[in-house]
Amino acid sequence: MSHVVYGCLMAVDRDHVLRSAAALLTRKSTATMDEVAKAAGISRATLHRHFAGRDALVRALEALGIAECEAALERARPDDGPASEAVRRLVREIEPAAALLAFLYTENQLFEGEEQNEGWARIDDRIAALFRRGQASGEFRIDLTPAWLTEALYGLLASGAWAITEGRVARKDFTHMIVELLLGGALRREEP
Amino acid sequence: MSHVVYGCLMAVDRDHVLRSAAALLTRKSTATMDEVAKAAGISRATLHRHFAGRDALVRALEALGIAECEAALERARPDDGPASEAVRRLVREIEPAAALLAFLYTENQLFEGEEQNEGWARIDDRIAALFRRGQASGEFRIDLTPAWLTEALYGLLASGAWAITEGRVARKDFTHMIVELLLGGALRREEP
């Protein structure tokens, strides 16, 4: 039985370590393994017992980010109702993971050559499909490609998360700012 | 006279080194000083004679980015005509520097604690003032703060530059994509 008990404790701790690592690396992307360990309240040795190395840690964070994205995508029901409302739900659901996303988004530029996790491709596809659905229904303009809208969504999520940590905008405005800019743009709409 | 000649050569070479360093670090932000030197066609020793160290190089790149931004801001005449046209001109003028901006934008997260170049504050102010002018004239909506619009512009520039290097969007669409999304948003406008 000890296997189960210890295994369970390991899992819990691993998740806790992952969360605090995400919280730290989000703020300081160059944090040392030492700092990551201290932030999690464990020793570097234990950290290495959970994650073979910094690379493995980042991969685990990537998996976490993908999982959170897919969970948010699930909750947002991107295929239900008007596409604009689906986008709004998606941004709202993905907000808690925005800082982690921002970290992974910049971190991906380092991998350049290497193959990137295929999980991102699936998420990209689902988000792009949402925009494509909005175009097909006539809600969204068609001169902005779904791929670009997806990319822009990532960029705005990252910018928003970073602007919040810098104190330049209020956290409570996160969803509104991103959704309104992404969908409505800066121009004042003429009242219909 | 030799001072002038050598000084001139130094300056020319320094600028050339700076440009190629920007081009390289834009693609691979973790490039070695060795790689930077090779990319510039000089030896590491000469690179160190131009820039005391990696830090100094990044600072110089930052200064270059600020200079290009201010030059673009100058050419865009942000105080002339409709604000939306000024934004369009600004994006068009700033496009060549977008990749460098993207590099510096992510690099700034590393400095976290340290003071950042006050040049960015000046540029931020001028761009925010442009958005504020658009709001005052009734062109832009007022529920998106100028600070957020400025931040979003940076984010979209970075996303656009990165999406282009990844081949996800065409370079010729850069200005259109960013301006149309930033100003008009993804929603289809009802014909006035």
Add this chain to the structure above:
DNA sequence: ACCACATGAGACATTGACGTCTCACAGTGG
């Protein structure tokens, strides 16, 4: 022809982070 100076090549020490290892300690179950 001579000299000054920038350059390239390479050796060298230093630094910081990483990964691995050992050992002592504490908590838990038998």
Add this chain to the structure above:
DNA sequence: CCACTGTGAGACGTCAATGTCTCATGTGGT
């Protein structure tokens, strides 16, 4: 009470990048 296991602390060795140094070379100016 004892065995087992996870943990913390720390001591290494490794490695890559950096910064500094010297020396030979070539080019341009006097």
